[in-house]
Amino acid sequence: MSQLIIGQLLNGVIVGSLYGIIALGVTLTFGLTGIVNFALGAFMMLGAYATWYLYDVLGWPYVPAVFGAVIAVGIIGYLCDRALFQFTRGNLVNGLLVSIGMISVFEALVLAAFTTTPRDLTYVLPGALHVGGLILPKIKVAVCGVFLAVIFGTYFALTRTWLGRAAFSYAQNPEAAALMGIRTGRLQTIVVVYSTALAGLGGGLYASMYSIDPTIGSGYVLKAVEAAILAGIGSVIGALGGGIILGVSENIGSVFLPSAFRDAYGLVFLIAILLVRPSGLFGDRS
Amino acid sequence: MLGSKGLLLSGFMALGLLGATNVRAEDVVKIGQIEALTGPTATYGWMSAQGAKLAVEEINAKGGFKVGDKTYKLQLTQADTRGEPREATVQFRKLMEENVRFVFGPFLTNIFNAIEPIAKQNNGKFLLFAGATSAHSALGKPDHDYLFRTWNWDAGPSGFGKLMVDYLKKQDTKKVAMLFQNDAFGKTAVDIYTALFKDAGIELKVELFEPGTKDFSAVLAKLATGKPDFLFPGYSDAVLYDIVRQATESGFANRFFLVRGSIGPALKNKDAIEDYIAYVPKYFEQAEKTEPKVKAFIENYKKTYNREFPYDQAPLCSSSCYDHVHMLVQAMQSAGTVDDVAKIRTALLSMSYDGLWKIKYDKTGEEVFGFDVVHVRKGGSVEVVKYDPTND
Amino acid sequence: MKYAAPTALLIALFAPLAVHSDSILAIAIYGFMAASLAVSFNLIFGFTGQLSLFHAASFGVSAYIVTILVTAFGWNFWLAVVPALAVVLILSLIVGTICFRFKLKEFYFAVVTMAFSEILRLVILNWNGITNGSLGITVVDRPSLWTPSGAVQISSGIAWYYLTLALLVIVYVVCQRILSSWIGRCLAAIRLNDQLGETLGIDVFKYKLLSFAVGSVLAGLVGAFYGFYSGFVEPHYLSISLGLDIIAMVLLGGVGSLIGPVIGAVILTALPHVIDLSAELRIGLYGSILIFVILVMPKGIVGLLGSRKNAA
Numbered sequence: 001m002s003q004l005i006i007g008q009l010l011n012g013v014i015v016g017s018l019y020g021i022i023a024l025g026v027t028l029t030f031g032l033t034g035i036v037n038f039a040l041g042a043f044m045m046l047g048a049y050a051t052w053y054l055y056d057v058l059g060w061p062y063v064p065a066v067f068g069a070v071i072a073v074g075i076i077g078y079l080c081d082r083a084l085f086q087f088t089r090g091n092l093v094n095g096l097l098v099s100i101g102m103i104s105v106f107e108a109l110v111l112a113a114f115t116t117t118p119r120d121l122t123y124v125l126p127g128a129l130h131v132g133g134l135i136l137p138k139i140k141v142a143v144c145g146v147f148l149a150v151i152f153g154t155y156f157a158l159t160r161t162w163l164g165r166a167a168f169s170y171a172q173n174p175e176a177a178a179l180m181g182i183r184t185g186r187l188q189t190i191v192v193v194y195s196t197a198l199a200g201l202g203g204g205l206y207a208s209m210y211s212i213d214p215t216i217g218s219g220y221v222l223k224a225v226e227a228a229i230l231a232g233i234g235s236v237i238g239a240l241g242g243g244i245i246l247g248v249s250e251n252i253g254s255v256f257l258p259s260a261f262r263d264a265y266g267l268v269f270l271i272a273i274l275l276v277r278p279s280g281l282f283g284d285r286s
Numbered sequence: 287m288l289g290s291k292g293l294l295l296s297g298f299m300a301l302g303l304l305g306a307t308n309v310r311a312e313d314v315v316k317i318g319q320i321e322a323l324t325g326p327t328a329t330y331g332w333m334s335a336q337g338a339k340l341a342v343e344e345i346n347a348k349g350g351f352k353v354g355d356k357t358y359k360l361q362l363t364q365a366d367t368r369g370e371p372r373e374a375t376v377q378f379r380k381l382m383e384e385n386v387r388f389v390f391g392p393f394l395t396n397i398f399n400a401i402e403p404i405a406k407q408n409n410g411k412f413l414l415f416a417g418a419t420s421a422h423s424a425l426g427k428p429d430h431d432y433l434f435r436t437w438n439w440d441a442g443p444s445g446f447g448k449l450m451v452d453y454l455k456k457q458d459t460k461k462v463a464m465l466f467q468n469d470a471f472g473k474t475a476v477d478i479y480t481a482l483f484k485d486a487g488i489e490l491k492v493e494l495f496e497p498g499t500k501d502f503s504a505v506l507a508k509l510a511t512g513k514p515d516f517l518f519p520g521y522s523d524a525v526l527y528d529i530v531r532q533a534t535e536s537g538f539a540n541r542f543f544l545v546r547g548s549i550g551p552a553l554k555n556k557d558a559i560e561d562y563i564a565y566v567p568k569y570f571e572q573a574e575k576t577e578p579k580v581k582a583f584i585e586n587y588k589k590t591y592n593r594e595f596p597y598d599q600a601p602l603c604s605s606s607c608y609d610h611v612h613m614l615v616q617a618m619q620s621a622g623t624v625d626d627v628a629k630i631r632t633a634l635l636s637m638s639y640d641g642l643w644k645i646k647y648d649k650t651g652e653e654v655f656g657f658d659v660v661h662v663r664k665g666g667s668v669e670v671v672k673y674d675p676t677n678d
Numbered sequence: 679m680k681y682a683a684p685t686a687l688l689i690a691l692f693a694p695l696a697v698h699s700d701s702i703l704a705i706a707i708y709g710f711m712a713a714s715l716a717v718s719f720n721l722i723f724g725f726t727g728q729l730s731l732f733h734a735a736s737f738g739v740s741a742y743i744v745t746i747l748v749t750a751f752g753w754n755f756w757l758a759v760v761p762a763l764a765v766v767l768i769l770s771l772i773v774g775t776i777c778f779r780f781k782l783k784e785f786y787f788a789v790v791t792m793a794f795s796e797i798l799r800l801v802i803l804n805w806n807g808i809t810n811g812s813l814g815i816t817v818v819d820r821p822s823l824w825t826p827s828g829a830v831q832i833s834s835g836i837a838w839y840y841l842t843l844a845l846l847v848i849v850y851v852v853c854q855r856i857l858s859s860w861i862g863r864c865l866a867a868i869r870l871n872d873q874l875g876e877t878l879g880i881d882v883f884k885y886k887l888l889s890f891a892v893g894s895v896l897a898g899l900v901g902a903f904y905g906f907y908s909g910f911v912e913p914h915y916l917s918i919s920l921g922l923d924i925i926a927m928v929l930l931g932g933v934g935s936l937i938g939p940v941i942g943a944v945i946l947t948a949l950p951h952v953i954d955l956s957a958e959l960r961i962g963l964y965g966s967i968l969i970f971v972i973l974v975m976p977k978g979i980v981g982l983l984g985s986r987k988n989a990a
Contacts, residue, residue: 004507007536011503036785087973092785093729094972097929100922101972104965112958116328117596120527120554128535137535210500211527215326219498222918229789254504260468260494262504264800267793271776274790278780324957366957372708372908376951379701396912399816403909420813468803469812470912494804 007134008251014140016247017147020240021202022224024151025195031171031234032191035088035095039102040199041221047073047203048212049110052119062124066204070197077196081189089188103218110214120211143205150201155236167191171234230270232280241282245269313356315624317342318386319364320378322394326497327369329522330393334607335364338390340590341611351615353624367392371400382408387627388614390607393417395470405432413627415610419474426650431631434651436610440478440545446565446657447545449673451482453563453659454516454543461489462543463514465505465529467521468494475520502529506538521546527554534558549660556666567606568643569658569670570597579642583608605642613639644676682937687847694839703835707907709947710842711900714849716927716939718896721853724933726889727869729788731921732773733897735795736766738915740898741905742802745815755821759902766898767891774890778883792918799916814912821906838907845903849896854936856892865889930971932980941979
């Protein structure tokens with residue numbers, strides 16, 4: 001029994017790190033541009049399809065394929081920011097709805113190109129690790145490692161570099177940051193593009209673990225938003241923490257209680273935490 | 287102010303016009319199809335829509351078909367329900383208003399339940415060829431003469447589910463764990479198979495998952511603690527690839543039993559599985575080599591849609607609808623009419639069609655056709671056991 | 679825009695004389711019910727500034743309760759509406775109290791209401807004994823109306839057309855009454871700045887809760903009829919996508935107006951049936967319309983019409 005629980009705790013962390021990488025995009029975009037980019041799920045789906053296309057159709061090796069996908073999704077993110085998102089800055093509802101509209105557009109494009117047939121990548125890193133009676137698929141461990149590295153890397157970049165500090169100061173006080181000579185428009189664009197690229201990376205790695213179809217993004221973006229809110233908007237490490245809390249509560253909940261309620265276990269947590277700490281678990285502003 | 291009124295008006299006018307544009311010459315037989323072509327439940331509908339279209343184009347390309355001394359062409363209207371009952375009820379009403387006498391679909395149980403009351407009101411005016419599992423219980427009821435069910439039934443003496451469970455029993459199976467998607471069909475399937483396994487004396491444990499689930503680790507681990515002989519996952523390839531991979535990779539299960547879905551997941555994980563027993567209406571990879579009709583069908587599919595033939599993706603739906611269009615045309619010819627649906631129904635019930643499948647209907651309007659049980663073993667060896675209930 | 683609603687109503691009253699199609703009537707009926715949902719949602723969203731994602735839950739819970747009371751317990755339809763609305767009222771008061779007491783900021787409010795809505799959906803989906811789970815419940819019954827010549831069953835398309843039109847008028851008038859009263863001005867103050875409202879002596883919590891509860895109960899009223907018209911209820915009634923559809927209707931029509939959501943709802947309900955497009959194109963078009971409306975005409979169709987009138 002304890003093996004079952006430890007195994008599912010670890011799996012919860014792995015699944016949670018995927019929620020976390022999208023949640024990081026949600027939290028950064030929300031903190032700096034005041035909008036919730038629901039289309040990050042769709043960007044993730046684009047990243048997954050781009051990776052599949054480069055890897056399985058064009059025959060690239062997997063790692064360059066993921067890089068290619070991240071760059072492609074980042075470029076699409078940039079174009080979307082210039083064409084659409086920059087007009088919704090600071091307007092939560094408009095940003096939300098524009099991004100929901102984009103989900104439909106992206107889904108339509110992928111449907112037209114690749115149909116609804118699910119795709120399953122040629123396995124990248126098959127097999128499993130056997131550690132003390134636990135069996136962990138290698139690919140999941142590797143993907144989780146990459147996600148953790150990227151999230152912590154982002155955290156250090158935000159706290160140690162000029163650009164990062166500029167972003168932080170902007171999130172705290174936009175006017176003061178502008179007075180200090182921070183080009184806020186550019187900063188916001190960078191953040192939007194970075195968050196879409198993160199989603200692209202999430203999708204690229206997702207595709208190595210699960211089969212993909214044009215609707216995969218919608219479920220994950222909801223989880224990511226829940227994770228970001230649960231953690232408190234603006235917290236980088238919190239996004240990861242929120243994702244892991246959701247992942248673990250779903251997995252452990254499914255073991256002890258009916259799995260049909262899986263999605264509810266995280267939601268109950270979310271409501272409970274928000275009632276105790278309305279600004280989120282890791283948020284400091286009340 | 288004028289504008290808002292005008293908008294509403296023009297909206298209604300546009301709607302009215304739409305009803306009028308479909309008037310055509312007499313020598314056209316209208317066929318409708320009502321399936322989910324997009325959305326998360328679209329796999330079956332999308333495949334069968336391609337099959338029907340292929341058949342219609344084939345027949346029209348040959349110049350149509352002759353009934354009596356008149357030559358008719360087929361006109362196919364395909365509606366996308368997106369799996370939403372509300373959309374389906376409007377689309378279905380529209381088909382009825384346009385006097386479409388032959389409607390294919392739906393495969394989805396919730397959609398069938400939604401259109402059933404409207405279909406009942408139109409009984410006698412049209413025929414419906416539904417694949418949905420829930421259509422089974424409506425067969426033979428009063429006011430349901432319109433209904434055919436285009437799929438083998440799971441239960442019953444010649445039902446494939448019963449034969450499959452018998453096959454499983456021969457493998458010395460004591461315990462089975464069922465893992466199905468929590469939606470209308472999933473629930474129906476759980477009800478059917480709970481009874482079948484009980485009759486066979488096999489212990490069954492059931493878990494359901496939300497549509498859209500991708501990580502099955504937790505529920506697989508939980509089911510594995512009961513040490514079942516077989517895992518019975520369902521019900522479409524969209525989740526089967528993930529379930530089979532995760533179950534084998536983490537050592538939760540390596541013997542699988544399926545009644546919906548392809549053997550694609552087994553072949554992809556051929557070295558990790560022990561047994562993979564699947565109901566496959568036709569094993570196309572093999573049939574392509576031995577049956578010229580199948581070969582021609584596959585070539586025609588590739589030519590028409592300009593894409594790979596989806597061997598692993600329910601070719602069953604695609605071609606089963608394909609066969610049904612041809613069968614319907616044959617029935618119209620033998621009945622000598624294209625609009626007397628009662629005569630055409632009688633013709634369909636009494637005939638047996640020899641296409642990609644040998645198809646006939648039982649007296650309630652449920653289809654009986656031959657199918658294969660495909661047993662994939664470790665390493666990818668494939669054993670095909672053929673059943674042909676049409677001979678009984 | 680003063681006469682827009684009465685003229686639209688007049689047209690709607692006589693439109694069935696010109697229409698002899700069951701499917702067009704069905705689109706209109708669904709359009710009216712969607713419009714009722716959109717109008718009641720706009721009370722919470724457009725006029726009070728609270729982005730609620732609980733609307734689909736109110737709608738669905740009520741549809742389920744009415745259906746279960748009628749099919750399993752043999753209640754009369756009209757009688758069953760009462761407890762259904764009472765349950766929706768209680769649920770909305772609980773959810774509203776939790777959210778507004780803790781002063782959740784706008785997006786947090788959206789997420790928490792969505793969370794409650796999802797939990798309710800999962801309960802209904804998995805409470806097999808009562809709700810028949812994912813298969814839903816089929817309704818054969820039809821509500822009756824008492825007339826001097828006895829009870830008449832509402833079963834024809836025309837009867838449903840007028841019934842749902844009446845429903846829309848009721849929802850519309852209730853919202854209009856609220857908004858043109860003192861309450862409406864309090865709600866407007868809260869929408870613009872709820873801290874300012876507080877300093878002005880408005881009981882922000884009370885009015886937010888009032889708006890949320892009234893909007894939710896009206897959604898419940900629509901749900902009661904919806905299940906009976908469509909002939910079935912299923913867990914999808916409580917889905918997030920329905921909530922998002924309602925938002926799109928309100929935005930397309932015009933968020934700050936009463937008639938706007940009606941226009942938006944009718945258009946978006948009819949659109950997929952008017953334009954015959956392939957599935958991919960239709961989804962893409964839907965998304966493009968949404969983006970276009972928000973970026974180019976933020977006040978929706980009503981705003982567009984208003985500004986054109988002013989210019990002329």
